[in-house]
Amino acid sequence: MSQPPSILQQRAIESITNTLKFQNEAVNNLYQQYNDNLESSYSMNQLLQSTITMYETIKSKKGKIIISGIGKSYKIANKLVATLNSLSIQSVSLHPSEALHGDLGCIENNKDCLIMVTASGNTPELINLLPHLSSELPIILLTCNKISKLSQHSQISSLIYADLPSELNENSIHGLPAPTVSTTLSLILADATILALSEMLEGDLLVRKKMFSEKHPGGSIGATLSNEFKSVPVAGITVARNPIKPISSNDFRIFRPSAVPINQPSSSTSSSSSSESLFSLGKSVAAATTMLATSSTAYSSNCSSDTDEPDIYINATPHPISRDQRQRPPIAKSIKIITYEEVFQLQELELLQWITIYDQLSIVKTNSKVDCRDIKNIYLDYCKLNEKDWAKFKWDLMKLFN
Helix, strand or coil, X not given: CCCCCHHHHHHHHHHHHHHHHHHHHHHHHHHHHCCCHHHHHHHHHHHHHHHHHHHHHHHCCCCCEEEEECCHHHHHHHHHHHHHHHCCCCEEEECHHHHCCCHHHHCCCCCCEEEEECCCCCCHHHHHHHHHCCCCCCEEEEECCCCCCCCCCCCEEEEEECCCCHHHCHHHHHCCCCCCHHHHHHHHHHHHXXXXXXXXXXXXXXXXXXXXXXXXXXXXXXXXXXXXXXXXCCCCCCCCCCCCCCCCHHHCCCEXXXXXXXXXXXXXXXXXXXXXXXXXXXXXXXXXXXXXXXXCEEECCCCCCCCCCCCEEECCCCCCCXXXXXXCCCCCCCEEEEXXXXXXXXXXXXXXXXXXXXXXXXECCCCCEEEHHHHHHHHHHHHCCCCCCHHHHHHHHHHHCC
């Protein structure tokens, strides 16, 4: 059996390692795209809007996600459809040519959304499809080109944008435009978005794994999941979302409020005080008020020599509950009903108002809700960051709804 000359083998190895090097740089650039403050604001806002569109399609409208592309992009579309269906998210592929010969009938304009896959954003077959699509149909563009005919078209509602610098594209690496790097980036970003969508639709990992096992019984994946859920009833599983933790003595801690002068304005106070300081102050006051109102407290007669502040202790001694207290109905939680569009356009001051006034946020016409205490936690983490990215915060907020 004849073998290629050693010099050709060496060239092949060098070509492969060179391709891997550039692919790695392209993927790293994609990661930086969604973590760099200058670029991520646009990219993250577009991605957030795209994810909201897909979520509402499945959750609110009970529709399906249709994915279309031509050439290699159509093969990516088929792969993404398969991934969505395996996660119990209804999806179908649509070939642009077949669409004009009757397959447009698969689209329900008031329920579905359409994702067009094109690295360049200038695919003629997809552009020619637009006049035959209803203006009611939300269209998302999965692309590697920020400025293109499709990205600037009025019927495109948002982008899933994977930036591919010219020095890392196929022409620069190989000297010919064979889709390789662009398909890799498109697939990576689309897969990540689909997994995030799956988490938004079902927040419990165990439930998601059970659903996935039912849709994927074959192969080694199916065998592994089948063994994992062998003892679980076919009808479903019961998951304790908020197990009750036994109360220990560690749960009763000393609370020492910060010294806040009354009727003595600070010289550093100004209208431009950071929202972080306001939020921290509000949190301290709210915590102190709650403890004073709901707990029996004992005040130490001795004050700290440093601060002259009394220590506040929570009295953990149980008290008899009166009949009136036993019969008193629970206080209803205050809930703010919002839309995903409001989350997408949310400003920081408005968020602070919501989490101060309400106990929960709930998405209209869905069962999706989030406790404002959880929002406060991620907001506090956000305030501690040196470089704040509000678009990324909204993305984290979206993932809290379940």
